Amino acid sequence: MTHRIAVIPGDGIGKEVMPEGVRALQAAAERFGIALELAPFDFASCDYYAEHGQMLPGDWFEILKEFDAIFYGAVGWPETVPDHVSLWGSLLQFRRRFDQYINLRPCRLLPGIKSPLANRQPGDIDFYVVRENTEGEYSSVGGRMFEGTEREVVIQETVMTRHGTDRVLKFAYELAQSRPRRKLTSATKSNGIAITMPWWDERVAEMGRHYPEVAVDQFHIDILTANFVMHPDWFDVVVASNLFGDILSDLGPACTGTIGVAPSANINPEGTFPSLFEPVHGSAPDIAGRGIANPIGQIWSAAMMLEHLGHQEASAAIVAAFEAVLAEGDEAVLTPDIGGRGTTETLGRAIAEQV
């Protein structure tokens, strides 16, 4: 059985890290005898927009839905296309239309990478952020009134549904239950955001009745971000709304040294539609074109994709490979963000060889 994978590099450093993601993926596929068919696409990028006046072709949904997974780089090039146009025209469409309602983001301090936090060792930081990925604060409902006048009012509605909330909570509880510590933390803000978030708390408590073995706590998002810095060892699985999950899954990886290594899986657990795998980092216009972006976020995303496709061993081999290369700590190989003087390619090649 051949897995068909759509490969979309996107913009900026997405185009630089994707070849290394593919290299590691193919190395693992070869070693474990996995048949892959990789189909590259140039859409869902700002270059495509420049040519076609839109981010995606009209039939993108039909094209992509036939794939087993989507392997994405990064999107956004604000110099030519405003971020909200490029993002709502690509990634955020995929998540919504393919009902990838889970955004799973591991956050782990890796060997050889220095945390910006004092005295933290690998093992001290090791948790998952489970982010709701289709609704909540990321809504398309609202608008401007009295536009251009002193009376201007702008409204955007946060929309949470029981359907959308319960399924992400269920996923998070199951994940927490499967881990040794069995601990779930809910990100809330029910003291201030007093309509949606108290309701979120109720759903967390309600779902918890089915998982008596999972220890649950909750923090308001403000103090939760503080605790990520002060006590990252407290966390095991953190479940959050779309916006809060977005914030926590950049902050968490920053506490592990660099968001350059962080992967993410946008999952449609039922498999009705393809899931999407991408690094947490963006297109990084500030360093794009220099070949120095860290490819590990993309490579780790490849590992998550293989796991999703049922290849646990191949996935673990990729993770073991970048851990080994990091532990080795060869400055000529590592990218500058983690203290090296190598390039995207030197690091990517070293990892692929290790696989």
Next chain:
Amino acid sequence: MTHRIAVIPGDGIGKEVMPEGVRALQAAAERFGIALELAPFDFASCDYYAEHGQMLPGDWFEILKEFDAIFYGAVGWPETVPDHVSLWGSLLQFRRRFDQYINLRPCRLLPGIKSPLANRQPGDIDFYVVRENTEGEYSSVGGRMFEGTEREVVIQETVMTRHGTDRVLKFAYELAQSRPRRKLTSATKSNGIAITMPWWDERVAEMGRHYPEVAVDQFHIDILTANFVMHPDWFDVVVASNLFGDILSDLGPACTGTIGVAPSANINPEGTFPSLFEPVHGSAPDIAGRGIANPIGQIWSAAMMLEHLGHQEASAAIVAAFEAVLAEGDEAVLTPDIGGRGTTETLGRAIAEQV
């Protein structure tokens, strides 16, 4: 001329740190010959709620509006009153009804306090968060539909106005302009929160035309929280919406070692209504009753209040006092959160004596 100040300890550790805030305040008033009249109130606390079934008396607005300032401790006791009830029934009322539209929160690494960030010294972290304090994501518009059924939908509207946004931007630009680095960072999320936040970006750019000397940049809130940890030295003045400001002003102080020292000023710049001064930390049920809460957040808030009332020297004397006590580093005096074995009172007394 006598300044009339309403003193509201509130709940939990609010009741423990307030006496120390008052002690420092009175010491400074005495030294600089400032006439103060302090009027204590037991409302705006969950104890008051337990007795009266509401957080505030019916005539709170008339009572408090006669004061020159409100000195507040902390509010919230979720065991007896849900947070959204206690907060919307007190602090959030004050901010809104007294149009305290600026929430000003300094974030500074103090001598003698260890940052959880590796290798950061006093001087490395020194910025202000200017938070919009009356509208935005903290809205009372929305509700539940199909309640209690599988189809349940919950909506909460973020409401931003040009009036409300421009005035906080103006304050932030003025503050940035007055500081040596003249740097302003805007917290946005216009790639994902694609109705309100692109508009926020436009207002930031528009207001910037009046402040050509201020260097402006912007970050999406996710990567901004990451940069607070990775590059806290980048920031000078950070301006943010109500929710983003809330998050950043807990995270920032956490990066300086403890949120126990962080103060805040809820300001009505026109002086139409009293401004309110309170520590950033909450009522902290987990440590309440043990007399170990750090009083510096409350004491620094007293300094901000004196400054607001026109007593720059007295304000500076309080800040110099707690900096001196911290630099001394006597473990018998300091509270446990900053590595000591003293109490709220030992630390408070040491600071008042120093004043």
